[in-house]
Amino acid sequence: MLRVLTLSTLFPDATRPNFGVFVERQTRGLAALPDVEVRVVAPIGVPRWPLSLSARWGGLAGLPERETWRGLDLHRPRFPIVPGVGWLNPGAVARTLLPLLRDIRADFPFDVIDAEFFFPDGPAAVRLGAALGVPVSIKARGHDIHHFGRARRTGPQVLAAGRAAGGLLAVSAALKADMVALGLPEERIRVHYTGVDLDRFRPVADRVAAKAALGVSGPLLLSVGALIPRKSHDLAIRALAALPDTTLMIAGQGPERAALEGLAKALGVADRVRLLGAQPHEALPALAAAADVGVLVSTSEGLANAWVESLACGTPLVLSDAGGARELVDRPAAGRIVARDPAQIAEAVGALLASPPDPLAVRATAERFTWETNAEALRTHLAGIVAHHPV
Known part of the structure; x- marks a missing residue:
């Protein structure tokens, strides 16, 4: 049994049903595999009072800290943010999550941390993995490399996290090439295409x-x-x-x-x-x-x-x-x-x-992009990272 802790700051909630819906769908596909167990931690960044009461963040206050979301066991811890200084977020995420992940490991000894975005998820996941002795995978989706990977304050964090991770994912071969050009290790990057629900997305008769x-x-x-x-x-x-x-x-x-x-x-x-x-x-x-x-x-x-x-x-x-x-x-x-x-x-x-x-x-042209293929590829990738992680 492969036990996966999925870490994603991009994940839907009751106030933002479209926010990271592709991460949710991928995670549900992985969890549906018979030899995989998944728990999800979706940290939510909220500034301190009184900004936390503003329209932008106020709606997040009512979200449960833990819930079952479309069949997934989900934690939504809050971590403190300072608007305009996002380069501090990986540290804030790691500090907030470490006690929680230790508690989760007590009854769910996860084998790997699957970080679903390169910033702030990636650097935070690497810190958490090092503290817990657990390997880490980080997925790149585009903007996280093209923006955060090149910005002055976040770029070094992206590079360090990518080099420290046990394995990396890229949503396209073109993005993999961009990651290699940035200085990330080519041999650890796997292209991991998205999926599509071919039953829902289909041509109409008229x-x-x-x-x-x-x-x-x-x-x-x-x-x-x-x-x-x-x-x-x-x-x-x-x-x-x-x-x-x-x-x-x-x-x-x-x-x-x-x-x-x-x-x-x-x-x-x-x-x-x-x-x-x-x-x-x-x-x-x-x-x-x-x-x-x-x-x-x-x-x-x-x-x-x-x-x-x-x-x-x-x-x-x-x-x-x-x-x-x-x-x-x-x-x-x-x-x-x-x-x-x-x-x-x-x-x-x-x-x-x-x-x-x-x-x-x-x-x-789209029939090769299925969520079933996506899930199988993700399981193989994560299992390989676990197999090669020194005990």
């Missing part, structure tokens, strides 16, 4: 009817991602100006909303841009299956779950050459990879609208 149910006629584009500069939703809106009678839906929330609304109005396409806000994950299959093309031209990515979900719905993609894009868009049916230029984005979208690929051929 895309016209699916669009009509959303109040759309004519071509429909979908972009899924936070409204932040890195996602470059502004480029999709600019491309829309060259795509008459086409609607763009953007599912996500964030600080760029007002700027994107202003841009759409200035370009005269505000009536064809729908900012949907945050959408529950359960709503995404209907959106992705109704769309004719998925568009996401980020400046950086690991391998976005929304990409795989779009393909599983038979919807081709137009992506920038970021992260693992070429590992998904590896054949014409999957879509196009373009420069981050509105004219080239519009041209690629126009080509896919004029000659749409067979939805079943598009879906076939």
